[in-house]
Amino acid sequence: MKKDSFKYFKRSLWAFHINSGSCNACDIEILAALTPRYDAERFGIKLVGTPRHADVLVITGTMTEKIKDKVIRVFNQVPDPKLVMVVGSCGISKGVFQESYAMAGPVDAHIPVDVYVPGCPPRPEAIIYGVARAWEKLEMLEKGNAAS
Amino acid sequence: MLHPEEIVNKLKEYIGDGLLEWEVRTRFDGVTNIREQKHLYIKLNRGAFHRSVAFLYKISPLHISCPMASIESEEAIELIYPFMIYSGHGDQTEQPLIVSYDIPKSDLRTVSVTDIIPGIIIMERETQEMLGIEVENLPDERRIFTPDNMEEGFLPLRDKVSGISEE
Amino acid sequence: MSNKETYKLQIGPTHPAFKEPVRFEFEVDGEHVLHADIDMGYTHRGIEHVSKERNFIQIIYLLERICGICSTSHPMAYCLAVENAAEIEVPARAKYIRTIVGELERLHSHLLWAGVAAHEVGFDTLFYTTWDIREKVMDCLEVISGNRVNYAMLTIGGVRRDIIGEVAEAVNKTVEYYSDLYSQLEDIMLNDMSLRLRTENVGILTYDEALKLCAVGPTARASGLAKDVRADYAVNAYPDIPWLKAITPNDVGKKPVGDIYDRIVVRVLEIKQSVDIIRFCMENMPGGEIVAEPKAVKVINQLKKVKAHGIGRYEGPRGEVSHYDILDNNECPVGVKVKAPTYSNIISWVPMFRGAEIADIPIIMSSIDPCIACSDRASFVEGEGKKTVSFGELRKLSMEKMNKIRRGL
Numbered sequence: 001m002k003k004d005s006f007k008y009f010k011r012s013l014w015a016f017h018i019n020s021g022s023c024n025a026c027d028i029e030i031l032a033a034l035t036p037r038y039d040a041e042r043f044g045i046k047l048v049g050t051p052r053h054a055d056v057l058v059i060t061g062t063m064t065e066k067i068k069d070k071v072i073r074v075f076n077q078v079p080d081p082k083l084v085m086v087v088g089s090c091g092i093s094k095g096v097f098q099e100s101y102a103m104a105g106p107v108d109a110h111i112p113v114d115v116y117v118p119g120c121p122p123r124p125e126a127i128i129y130g131v132a133r134a135w136e137k138l139e140m141l142e143k144g145n146a147a148s
Numbered sequence: 149m150l151h152p153e154e155i156v157n158k159l160k161e162y163i164g165d166g167l168l169e170w171e172v173r174t175r176f177d178g179v180t181n182i183r184e185q186k187h188l189y190i191k192l193n194r195g196a197f198h199r200s201v202a203f204l205y206k207i208s209p210l211h212i213s214c215p216m217a218s219i220e221s222e223e224a225i226e227l228i229y230p231f232m233i234y235s236g237h238g239d240q241t242e243q244p245l246i247v248s249y250d251i252p253k254s255d256l257r258t259v260s261v262t263d264i265i266p267g268i269i270i271m272e273r274e275t276q277e278m279l280g281i282e283v284e285n286l287p288d289e290r291r292i293f294t295p296d297n298m299e300e301g302f303l304p305l306r307d308k309v310s311g312i313s314e315e
Numbered sequence: 316m317s318n319k320e321t322y323k324l325q326i327g328p329t330h331p332a333f334k335e336p337v338r339f340e341f342e343v344d345g346e347h348v349l350h351a352d353i354d355m356g357y358t359h360r361g362i363e364h365v366s367k368e369r370n371f372i373q374i375i376y377l378l379e380r381i382c383g384i385c386s387t388s389h390p391m392a393y394c395l396a397v398e399n400a401a402e403i404e405v406p407a408r409a410k411y412i413r414t415i416v417g418e419l420e421r422l423h424s425h426l427l428w429a430g431v432a433a434h435e436v437g438f439d440t441l442f443y444t445t446w447d448i449r450e451k452v453m454d455c456l457e458v459i460s461g462n463r464v465n466y467a468m469l470t471i472g473g474v475r476r477d478i479i480g481e482v483a484e485a486v487n488k489t490v491e492y493y494s495d496l497y498s499q500l501e502d503i504m505l506n507d508m509s510l511r512l513r514t515e516n517v518g519i520l521t522y523d524e525a526l527k528l529c530a531v532g533p534t535a536r537a538s539g540l541a542k543d544v545r546a547d548y549a550v551n552a553y554p555d556i557p558w559l560k561a562i563t564p565n566d567v568g569k570k571p572v573g574d575i576y577d578r579i580v581v582r583v584l585e586i587k588q589s590v591d592i593i594r595f596c597m598e599n600m601p602g603g604e605i606v607a608e609p610k611a612v613k614v615i616n617q618l619k620k621v622k623a624h625g626i627g628r629y630e631g632p633r634g635e636v637s638h639y640d641i642l643d644n645n646e647c648p649v650g651v652k653v654k655a656p657t658y659s660n661i662i663s664w665v666p667m668f669r670g671a672e673i674a675d676i677p678i679i680m681s682s683i684d685p686c687i688a689c690s691d692r693a694s695f696v697e698g699e700g701k702k703t704v705s706f707g708e709l710r711k712l713s714m715e716k717m718n719k720i721r722r723g724l
Contacts, residue, residue, distance in 0.1 A: 021358035025383020025464045028427065032453075035430075035446035067357045096377050099368055100361035101304055102294070121383060121464050175399060178554030179407040179601060185549055187626065211529050211542070212659075213628065214637040217652040230626060230639050236526060238541030238561045242548055244626060267529030267662055278363075293356040304364045305650075 009139045012044030015085075015131065016054035016078065020071045020107065022061025025121040026088040030058065033124035040128050051077040056134050059107050062090040062097055068104040075111045081141045083134045085115040087127055092116050149234060149241055150207065152188040159190070162203050166196025183240070192249045194258065201261045204233065204245070210264075211235035213244070215271040218279055220307045224250040225279065227258065251281060260285040278305040321349060326676065339680075343673060351668035353661060366651040371397060371471060371618050372611045374651065379465050382655060384427065387420045388631030389653065390469040392638040395550055397471050400625025400642045401618055406604040409473035411596045414552040415486065416459065416468050417629070418589040418596075422493065423452045424632030425582045425589075428684045429504060432579070435677040436513045437714035441503060448496065455489040458482055471614050473606030478597075487597060493590045504583045505567075509717060514575035518667040518679035521573050528666075531659045532634020533585065534683045536563050537578040539571030544630035556595055562588060575682045582684075619646050631656055633684045657683065674712040 017030055033040045034047060048054055051074045063071065075084065084107075089095040091107045107113055114137055117130035150158070152172045160167050169191040176184050192200055204210055211232040219226040228248040234241040251258055260283045262269050270292065272283045277291045280303040294302065324341040338354040362381060366374050378389040391413065398405060405413075426449040433441035453463050459482055460466035468474050478486060504510070520530065525538035535542045543561030545553045553559055562584045564571045571577055608614050627638040634656030641650035660683045667679050 019358070021360060023358075023380045023383045025380070025386065028383060029464065032446065032450070035450075036443055037447060037450045061358065062360060064358055064360060066359065070357075090380075096380055097360045097362070097365060100365050101302075102359050102361040120380070123463060177410075177549045177551070179410055179552060180599075181554045181557075183549040183554040189624075209526050213635065214626075214639045214652055214654040215658075217624075217639040217641060217650050219641060219643075219650065228624070228639065230637065235547070236535070236540040236542045238543075238546060240547055240549070242542075244548075246624075246626070265529065266527050267659065270658065270662060290354075291356075293359040304361060 009135065009142045012046060013056060013131065013135050013138070014046050014048045014054050015056040015058050016048055016051045016074070017058045017060070018051075018071060018074050020059055020061045020067050020091065021064035022088060022090070026060035029121045029124050030060070030087065030127055033127045038124040038128060040131070043128075043132075045128070045131050051075075052079065054078050055082060055138060056131065057082060057084045058087060058131075059084065059091055059113075060087045062094055063104045063107050063110060064102050065104045066102070068110060071107075072110060081138060081145075083114040083137055084111060085117065085130055085134050086113050087117045087122060087130065089118055089120045092118060095120065152186050152243065152245075155188065155204070155207065155233070155245070156190070158207070159200060159203060163192075163196045163200055166193045166200065167191075168193060185244075187244045187246065189246045190248070192247060194249045194251060197247070197249050198259050198261060198264075200247070202264050204231070205264050208234045209236070210245070211242075212265060212268045212271060216275050218275075218305065223254075224252050225256070225281065226250050227275070227279075227281065256280060257282045257284060259283070260287075262287060279303060280306065324348075324673070326680075339676075341668065341673075341676070346672050346674075348668045348671045348673065348676070351665050353664060355661070363651055363653060367647060367649070370646045371615055371648065374648070375469060375471070376467060378651075378653070379467065381653065383464050384424050385420065385631040385633065385636065385655075386465045387417055387468060388629055388636040389638075389655070391417060392627040392629045392636045392653075393640065393651070394469050394471050394627065395629060396625040396627030396638040396640040397618065397642070397648075398625070399627060400623040400640060401621045403472045403607055403617075405473055406607060407601040408477075408603045409605045409607075410551045411600045412474045412476075412478055412605060413469065415478060415593055415596045416456075416466060416474070417551070418592045419452055419456055419459075419486075419489070420466075421589045421632045422586060422593075423449055423456070424684075425586050426452070428582060428632075428681070429579075432575075432678060432681050433510070435681050436510065437717040438507075438510060441507075441510075444503075445500075448500070451489055451492055455485055458485040470606060470611075471618070472608050473604070475606070477605050478600075483597065486593065490590055490594050490597065493586070494594075497587055497590065500586065501583055504579055510579075511576060513675075513678065513717060514579060514682075516572065516574050516576075517675050518575045518671060518682050519573050520663050520667050522571070524666050525573065525663065528663050529659050530634075530663045532630070532632075532656045532684075533578055533581040534634065534660050534663060536561055537571060537581045538573035539563055539565070542635070544628050544635050548628050550629060552596055555599070556592060559588075559592070575678060578682050615646050618642060619644060633657060634659060672716075674716040 057078050086107050093106055115130050115134045117126055156170050171189045173187045174184050176182050213232050214230040217228040226248055231245045233243050233245045260272055273292050275281055276283045321342050321344045324343050326339040340352040341348050342350040375390045378393050379386045381389045426445050430442040430445035457463050460468050520538050522539045525535045525540045541561040546559055546561050562581055564577045564580045621642045622644050623642055625640045629636045637654040639652040640648050643649045
């Protein structure tokens with residue numbers, strides 16, 4: 001991340017994390033990314049407690065039937081401009097749970113996804129890199145808004 | 149502490165013909181200090197199940213180790229309860245006591261043992277939901293795991309699963 | 316108060332973590348919880364059903380993904396169950412390596428829990444400290460297996476990677492690091508006054524309740540119920556360790572009450588126990604093969620000839636993991652039954668919540684270690700109108716209580 005490349009998106013980036021049927025592996029890696037070793041907060045990236053404060057929605061896990069509605073509801077609560085980031089292989093493609101009856105399909109079958117972070121689970125560095133890419137996209141969106 | 153054979157003898161005295169088969173299997177583990185672990189397998193009559201559990205619980209409180217497994221055949225479903233007896237004393241006293249009985253497919257019913265072992269309730273709810281075996285006297289009959297929009301009669305752990313589309 | 320109207324408080328359902336995520340419905344009278352109801356199944360992935368369509372080796376990696384935190388416990392119980400059914404003898408060295416990996420996992424899980432619990436009572440310094448400490452054991456697991464979280468160490472009949480040379484050195488260094496650090500950690504976790512005030516006599520599960528509700532793991536042991544699969548049911552290298560026993564608060568000369576503080580005591584002592592077990596295993600590890608049959612195809616062919624039942628039990632970080640597998644002359648098992656520790660402990664939540672304050676809900680919830688506590692929001696339903704309280708606000712309540720206690724000191 002080059003410092004001068006962020007002209008338009010001027011605030012810190014806040015993320016809201018929702019679990020849509022994950023096994024917890026991605027969740028602990030997201031938390032690990034926030035704790036002293038990786039310390040994502042030094043970039044201003046922060047996890048918040050409510051979707052209404054968030055810029056990025058971080059989704060872990062496969063989308064199960066029972067939680068589908070709740071995830072869509074949370075997605076609608078995030079204010080624009082918003083981005084969705086899927087962490088982990090099973091949210092991208094259902095992963096190892098292919099034949100299961102309880103799956104509602106990959107996350108992008110239900111809500112638009114902007115950033116994919118593959119891995120089972122991805123390393124904290126990969127998650128931070130994914131958030132940085134989301135930031136770049138937000139920058140572009142804000143730039144578009146400023147121009148119009 | 150009773151030996152598996154002694155448990156069987158006592159149970160036989162109590163329920164008589166209700167006890168169909170029994171077997172003791174031993175497993176060994178360890179490298180320098182080999183320790184043996186006896187597993188007692190009991191097969192019961194469906195009608196004798198509740199009484200037997202109440203009787204065994206009096207010998208020592210039973211711990212339910214795993215949700216009920218099932219084997220499906222043409223006419224019946226065999227339900228397997230992996231209990232542990234002499235649990236919670238420390239001192240390597242715990243013994244697996246695996247109780248099973250057949251439920252005919254024409255009459256898929258069994259009786260709840262939550263009045264004896266309150267901790268079994270979630271497992272009985274799971275059995276009712278996943279296998280379609282009606283558990284009588286169950287204090288809470290709601291579904292636990294399967295999605296709310298699943299069609300009636302969807303039983304994921306039966307051999308021929310209905311309601312799953314072939315993709 | 317003459318008007319005995321109660322409110323319903325909902326928390327969940329996006330509660331991540333274990334096999335059974337939860338939505339709570341509390342009936343509250345003012346600040347006090349009268350009754351708790353639990354609704355599960357939001358991350359139900361139908362693993363038992365999927366496993367009927369996989370072969371014996373593929374299932375190991377499927378079961379590893381039941382839970383990302385105890386990702387060795389489930390494959391361990393499964394492998395033990397299949398080995399029990401097919402009577403496969405595991406080489407001695409593999410038993411020791413299994414024990415070491417399992418104990419490293421327990422170390423990381425308990426440290427993770429300590430952090431999460433500290434976070435729930437508003438003690439964030441401790442949260443960051445323990446998670447920083449935890450990175451060392453994650454590094455060690457990465458050196459052993461190549462991955463931080465899902466290690467894929469186990470296979471039927473043994474393990475897939477050996478602990479030799481540099482890897483063994485890394486394990487020894489980790490053991491030294493944690494034994495040096497332990498007294499400091501114990502001091503913070505057990506003697507901090509504010510932490511004690513928040514956790515003592517909160518969320519009590521009595522001995523009788525624990526016994527009746529079939530509680531497992533540290534939750535049961537904190538109530539004085541000496542239930543530990545490692546000591547009770549001999550697997551791996553555990554029978555070789557002469558001093559191994561179930562840890563209860565009696566070990567620090569305290570009568571078990573079954574409150575949250577006792578659960579902290581048990582887990583902190585288990586960190587020490589795990590370090591000692593790893594040291595014992597590294598010192599006494601025998602030589603030889605690490606797997607009975609390295610070729611997966613041969614293992615599957617061997618298992619195809621078996622018609623038997625197998626039971627596999629293992630003490631995961633959160634309690635007893637138990638599998639019951641049925642083999643029936645097929646290349647996949649006809650039945651795989653899985654029990655995660657939280658499954659047994661969920662019903663124990665009900666007595667713990669009875670009479671608790673709303674501000675104590677997060678810490679009671681995480682006290683049985685359902686992994687990360689992340690319920691997203693709670694809403695108070697008051698008559699017809701609805702008032703929504705975010706989980707952030709709930710945590711704020713928790714923090715305010717902590718500050719009040721600190722001021723009072």
